Amino acid sequence: MNPTSVIRIKSISALLVAMSGSLLTTGCASTGSPIVGSGPVTYGDAKAVESVTNEFGSTDLQTMAEAMTRSLIQSAVIARGNRPLITIAEVKNKTSEYIDTRSITDSIRAQMLKSGSVRFAVDTHAMQNQTDELIRQNQTGLYKKGTAKKIGGMEGADYRIEGNIASIVKLGSSVKDVYYKFSLMLVNVETGVIEWADEKDIRKTSSR
Amino acid sequence: MNLVNAMKRVAALLGILALPANPAWADSIASKVEELGKMKYLNVSSLKTVNRNGLLNIQAEITNDSASNQQLFYRFKWFDGNGFEVGGEEPWKPLTIYGKQRQNITTVAPMPQATDFRLVLQSPDNETTSPSSW
Amino acid sequence: MRSLSKVLALGGAVVLLTGCAGTMRSYDAELKQTVNHVATGNVAGALAELEKNNTGGAAGLGLGNSDKDLLYYLEKGELLRLGGQYEQSAAAWLSADQRVKEWEEIAKHSPGKLLGDLGSVIINDKARRYDGQDYEKVLLSTRLALNHIAMGKWGEARTEIKKTHEREAIIAELRSKEVEQATEEAKTRNVHTRYKDLQGYPVESLDDPEVTALKNGYQSAFSHYLAGFVYEALGEPSLAAPGYRKAIELRPNVRFLEEGLAGLDKRAHVGKRGHTDVLFVVESGSAPARQSVMIPLPVPYMAGGRGTVGVIPTSFPVIKSERAFMPSSITLDGKANLPLAPVTNVDAMARRALKDEMPGIILRTTVRAIAKSIAQKQAADRGGALAGLLVTIAAVATESADERVWRTLPAQISLGRALLPSGKHSMKLSGQAGEQQLEFEAQGKYTVIPVRLMGSHLYAMRPQSSVEMAAQATVEPPAKALPEAAAPVEEAPKPGARPVKSKKVRKGAIS
Numbered sequence: 001m002n003p004t005s006v007i008r009i010k011s012i013s014a015l016l017v018a019m020s021g022s023l024l025t026t027g028c029a030s031t032g033s034p035i036v037g038s039g040p041v042t043y044g045d046a047k048a049v050e051s052v053t054n055e056f057g058s059t060d061l062q063t064m065a066e067a068m069t070r071s072l073i074q075s076a077v078i079a080r081g082n083r084p085l086i087t088i089a090e091v092k093n094k095t096s097e098y099i100d101t102r103s104i105t106d107s108i109r110a111q112m113l114k115s116g117s118v119r120f121a122v123d124t125h126a127m128q129n130q131t132d133e134l135i136r137q138n139q140t141g142l143y144k145k146g147t148a149k150k151i152g153g154m155e156g157a158d159y160r161i162e163g164n165i166a167s168i169v170k171l172g173s174s175v176k177d178v179y180y181k182f183s184l185m186l187v188n189v190e191t192g193v194i195e196w197a198d199e200k201d202i203r204k205t206s207s208r
Numbered sequence: 209m210n211l212v213n214a215m216k217r218v219a220a221l222l223g224i225l226a227l228p229a230n231p232a233w234a235d236s237i238a239s240k241v242e243e244l245g246k247m248k249y250l251n252v253s254s255l256k257t258v259n260r261n262g263l264l265n266i267q268a269e270i271t272n273d274s275a276s277n278q279q280l281f282y283r284f285k286w287f288d289g290n291g292f293e294v295g296g297e298e299p300w301k302p303l304t305i306y307g308k309q310r311q312n313i314t315t316v317a318p319m320p321q322a323t324d325f326r327l328v329l330q331s332p333d334n335e336t337t338s339p340s341s342w
Numbered sequence: 343m344r345s346l347s348k349v350l351a352l353g354g355a356v357v358l359l360t361g362c363a364g365t366m367r368s369y370d371a372e373l374k375q376t377v378n379h380v381a382t383g384n385v386a387g388a389l390a391e392l393e394k395n396n397t398g399g400a401a402g403l404g405l406g407n408s409d410k411d412l413l414y415y416l417e418k419g420e421l422l423r424l425g426g427q428y429e430q431s432a433a434a435w436l437s438a439d440q441r442v443k444e445w446e447e448i449a450k451h452s453p454g455k456l457l458g459d460l461g462s463v464i465i466n467d468k469a470r471r472y473d474g475q476d477y478e479k480v481l482l483s484t485r486l487a488l489n490h491i492a493m494g495k496w497g498e499a500r501t502e503i504k505k506t507h508e509r510e511a512i513i514a515e516l517r518s519k520e521v522e523q524a525t526e527e528a529k530t531r532n533v534h535t536r537y538k539d540l541q542g543y544p545v546e547s548l549d550d551p552e553v554t555a556l557k558n559g560y561q562s563a564f565s566h567y568l569a570g571f572v573y574e575a576l577g578e579p580s581l582a583a584p585g586y587r588k589a590i591e592l593r594p595n596v597r598f599l600e601e602g603l604a605g606l607d608k609r610a611h612v613g614k615r616g617h618t619d620v621l622f623v624v625e626s627g628s629a630p631a632r633q634s635v636m637i638p639l640p641v642p643y644m645a646g647g648r649g650t651v652g653v654i655p656t657s658f659p660v661i662k663s664e665r666a667f668m669p670s671s672i673t674l675d676g677k678a679n680l681p682l683a684p685v686t687n688v689d690a691m692a693r694r695a696l697k698d699e700m701p702g703i704i705l706r707t708t709v710r711a712i713a714k715s716i717a718q719k720q721a722a723d724r725g726g727a728l729a730g731l732l733v734t735i736a737a738v739a740t741e742s743a744d745e746r747v748w749r750t751l752p753a754q755i756s757l758g759r760a761l762l763p764s765g766k767h768s769m770k771l772s773g774q775a776g777e778q779q780l781e782f783e784a785q786g787k788y789t790v791i792p793v794r795l796m797g798s799h800l801y802a803m804r805p806q807s808s809v810e811m812a813a814q815a816t817v818e819p820p821a822k823a824l825p826e827a828a829a830p831v832e833e834a835p836k837p838g839a840r841p842v843k844s845k846k847v848r849k850g851a852i853s
Contacts, residue, residue: 045300046297047283047297047298047299047300048300049281049299049300049301049302051302053511053515055511059299059300059301059302062299063299063301066298066299069318070315070316070318071316073263073316073318073319074260074261074263074316079261079262079263081262090579090580090610091580092579092580092583093580093581093583093584094583095584096584096587096588096591097584098504098507098569098581098584098585099580099581099584100578100580100581101580101581102578102580111296111318114295114296114318114319115295115318115319115320116319116320116321117319117320124577125577208518
């Protein structure tokens, strides 16, 4: 192989690299990407840090839920390893922003269940569906006797999770500063003892 | 063991040149840290793990060499004994490290099955070495 | 002869300059008829009038094509709602909503297009596409939510409520940018006129304390209170709280609103079986009209290398409020007196919107007047006094301010709330034309009873369907009226609530 052919090969590979690069960036249909339409829509990383505005956002939700879960599974009553039964009471929203605290507690519950260290009882919000189903199975007469789940067999939760989210908003002439504080606690239902509590705070500042 | 080797290869491919303060840490830190590019001003100066109540606890110390504040984005990846990722994807977390500051990142594994981890780091000032192997 | 042809040519030029003068209609005059029909209870007539004004090729309004514009759908939806046709009303409003969404897209991605709309610098504000006043856009989704509630679709109402917050955020973002740009623009163009400087402008209509007390021209306590109510009904107290809280922020020191928030926990935990939490939405009157007033504006311009000041007749919009009668209480089942809290004054919002808009209007009008004054000066110089006069006449004829606003919106919105035993009830309301009584049924755990007073007519907008309501998981099917249903209204679900002292109060009154 003489030197010129080496150069040629190199330049061809460079060209190929350049071409594949351009194909990647333009998402050209000729490569057969599984895409319909060519609108200005892209799918991004659902876990990316969102800094579009400084209202409560996806990153705040995700990091709060994660921090709380990690702290909670280390708490003495859960680390004991007897998989206690927990229910989620309300997380109060003390801010004047429309924050869906239930989606935070849903995330916490999902992550806690994934850890396998706890069990959850239906919360008050899902109670309606639970009782409806039991009543249907038992009172409509449509179900086989042995399979209808008995009324009176629901398990009471050992602990409940409750908390609140608060915020402090300050507006300067060129700066908006938002501070969120998410507090959560684990209460023993029988004794009323607070077994665990933690806080996660987030500060977001934006210049106007 | 295989995994560690594979990891080292990945680290080599990514061009990670870990320059920790203590050379004894070099191997273990580099094998647990994934930098997206090479961080210009920040480095992982220490990395400690301990098992508490069956959960892996981690503390990583990040040092900012420069005098100005640095932005860092990080997250952990968790693996079980077979090298499979467990616990789902973590959200990226933003962290500001002041000039010359040493900042600890502490975390706990999401579940007892998670026995191995990687710390993924990205700083907006990351440098990428050109892929010379091409 | 030569000078005459010159005049004619100039006249043509002026017509070109000022744009399509002939196709402009007076929106105020058109809608007056419609509103009058509504005030006498003739919804069908009002709808016919609206259709008549918007039949094919209706130029003038906006783009000048046969496409019905935003305003048509806004008015149509309101009229259909008054007629109790919620389904069709929602359809019309969703068409309007589609147009607002398009506007939102532009506002989000290329706000420059909205801010730098210079079309009206040469022609009139009326020729700009009607994007809707900000408060109209926000109230549109609130009213859509009311329609969905009336049809028993609480889930869809929740979607509309959520849209309201998102819309408010977009508007806030855009307006802050706009204020910045208008200030810049006014500086560079050397326009320092404020609306207070306008000779003969009814300044007091914009400086009313009720107008200045508003936080802005588009957020209403009613929208947020309703948001709180809907979230509460759906069992989401953590979202209901900010709704009630925002309502208080927007209209402080109203006890009714404060009780909404204070009693939230108690209501959420002690739901009374067989009882319905009823929200009475009493609306009255119609949103104020915008009318054009002629005001001579001193305009600086350069002529022959020297700066001079000419006086040009220009027109500005003024708000024409109509006194709307607002009952202060309703009588339930002939016994209990439920006071109504005035929470939202659309009239004041409209004036606030105009107040905030005025700097931009003055800027555009001044720039336009300068262009005209140059034409006038040149005509006078070259064609003599006659030509100058002609141009002045043309200037006057083509000038009239933008009168487009959503007229069938209510002017005042008041709220009352009571926990009633589920079942049939009656309410008495004293309107302009004496006392009027109407029956309603309290169904489920939560319900909204909207009532509209227009002139001498009382419109009762009853919930349409109870079937879908029962299907809602969170809303209980109507329970049988309790035996004590005949007893006076139960104590209101607010802690610390005491009967308000008023002449009509009797025992068992609710506050």
